[in-house]
Amino acid sequence: MSQPPGFVSYSHPSNYVCKLQKSLYGLKQAPRAWNEKFTSFLPGLGFNASFSDPSLFVKKHPTGIVILLLYVDDIILTGSSSSLISEVVSALTQAFDMKDLGNLHYFLGLQITYKSTGLFVSQTKYIQDLLAKVDMQDAKSCATPCLPYHRLSKIEGTLYHSPEQYRSIVGALQYLTFTRPDIAFAVNQCCQFMHNPLDIHVVAVKRILQYLSGTLDFGIHFNSGPLHLQAYSDADWAGDPNDRRSTSGYVVYLGNTPISWASKKQHTVSRSSTEAEYRALAITAAEVSWIRKLLCDLHVPLYDAHVLFCDNISAIALSSNPVFHSRVKHIEIDYHFVRERVIRGDLAVQNVSSKEQFADILTKGLSISLFQDHCSNLMLGSHKHEIEGGCKGIKTQDQSNG
Template sequence: MQSEFDALIRNKTWDLVPRPCDANLIRCMWIFKHKKNSDGSFERYKARLVGDGRSQVAGVDCDETFSPVVKPATIRTVLSIALSKSWPIHQLDVQNAFLHGDLHETVYMHQPLGFRDPNHPDYVCRLKKLLYGLKQAPRAWYQRFADYVATIGFHHSTSDHSLFIYRQSFDMAYILLYVDDIILITSTHALRKTIMSLLASEFAMKDLGPLSYFLGIAVSRHPSGIFLSQSTYASEIIERAGMTSCKPSATPVDTKQKLSTSSGTPYEDPSLYRSLAGALQYLTFTRPDISYAVQQVCLHMHAPRTEHMLALKRILRYVQGTLHFGLHLSPSSITQLISYTDADWGGCPDTRRSTSGYCVFLGDNLISWSSKRQPTLSRSSAEAEYRGVANVVSESCWIRNLLLELHFSIPHATLVYCDNVSAIYLSGNPVQHQRTKHIEMDIHFVREKVARGQARVLHVPSRHQIADIFTKGLPRILFDDFRTSLNVREPPASTAGE
């Protein structure tokens, strides 16, 4: 606590002033935590003074608060490029990142507990710089960082504002920013050292070496690429649920009908249900194999019932049996996008809405996927499938634009594999049917991309439709095959046990 307080004083974070009679005075508090290493082991104790943003008033002591964060698909895309080019991937640490932001509003705060000035005990802190916990802190830090890197030759991507791109002749560099977690990728080690030196001259920043831990994800290097794992996080979820000794399940969801909002009786602890379901959502960052199962239980977070909790526990039993599984990325061609899309027509027992799912590969690497209930009813299986085609074509167009900004354009059309013949026919032929005229926008969007050579919609037999894993429960053999196709496997021998 003392070192944190001393750092704030050195940084001239506030002035002590008499309390204005009409000021909105916010609280502050000390937050204590155990900082962990990438393997989950204890590193050190940490204390941080934070402002209580809940007591801030919009228009009085805060205005704009939105701050972008890098998209998961962007992270996987950039990592795939770095692997394919054998570029160094480093992680950076910024000490007290939010304190670097510029505060434009007038904010008054109580003096910190345990550090009240004995000469002026009734004075308050008028903040000169930002603190963690203030509503505008993330936005101010992002803006300060973005403004500075622009002065050294970077520009932010229009596809993802938390991706910063640098190119000078043959030198290239990317910065991925997720609040205060930073990945730096450069085409040469010399360029990395130059950029790191410039960043360190402006911020309290240091190079932590090759990427090994980012956003709670362990990153292991091996001869054939990198392995992304959240096994420590998964263990914590299972422990929180009290299921450390549970019997593993072979699949995360059964092959029966989807869950209904009225099945079973109300679950007695909805807060626990929501906490576990939300935690599992984050686990899908490296575990696309549980995306459909997690999407199903998340549909009932507003009013969970016993049947829903049983389904959630089955996911946890599956995770327990595949605890060390993760996502593999390997050096691969970055000149081809391949996607699979599927829809389960009218599968929701309550609304009869369909579930869409897709996955997108850059070369051999899975970079984007989705499992989502469609927002509107589909009157036929072709309509449901076509909405799915439109979704994945839209995602593929975004990825193509992202790659273009990264200076790696895709010369070929994106291959979109669908197992519905009618949907494929609609995508490439100027037909207009009475039953499909209400989805005309989706039809014209896909046809335009096909006509421009940006997409080709092709047929794939249902037995090889990988996207099935995102729309329905599957038998074990088929599920295992599709999971392997998604590059979700056990860690390579060289990283096992790390």
């Protein structure tokens, strides 16, 4: 092991190394040392690092492609050629002490089930462990993770006696949103009170856990489909009663399957619903741009314009009509970011009715019927049955506006 900075021997500054008295594994510098060792080995096998994701490596060969995803010492390996994959596995096992676990079934808390139509990804065991941790295995379930159109306050209620427990549970719920976009908005609300949780915030967290107890087997169905990107962008203008900031929400689809989503409070106060919607549109455009670059790294280039659906007419007009430019100087950066991509033909912003705004579930609490409709549109359901009617309202690029 090389001498660490600040502890270099003056008598032997360069040609001596530290002798390890115990295994490096488990120490703070272990992940970095392992990552440097492993990533420096991969180019020798023909892998190139992705510019969009530092944990992604791609090997392009005339007979196929191999994709490697690295998280510390957990690796996912896939590709279009089984012989190429076998060669890579053989080379890795010779250089490192590794074990091939076969087909992917469990990875970092994510459970993968293979179905006739594609993949089903869930976190059932993760939820069960979380409910057991808070002793809510037998909790009475509820239909939605939060009350319709209800917002949490930072002044109503009394201080919670164990803020550390609150932070631990909400942090665990954040990781759960990787496969459960239906709880993303509710978790986002609870995350805003980590520093000073009140009893009403704990009640909100318990409601999320109750909802999860009744939807243990829920996950996302990843089905094969056309390779085109489309996204839904929405904003709840001045919805936060504490600081009147707006909440942005987006969901990006590859074909008919959602692959990226987020619910996040905007950094500044918007002076109009148009401004709030346009900021959300810019955030969505940035995400679509990143996904497009990631697909290029995977040698899956997409040349058609990607459709962004928005339910605000004024925001759509701003993206294509320079006449409105003088009215939005306070959001000029977002304006140019979206408009440049529209002019280049990378994006096409289209109108969608509020009833078919799939990102609505990421910006506010909804009624039971509307919430369940959007869960279906997000391909959420149980692995015990196929989604029926999922994404029935999704639009393709050759359809008209509205």
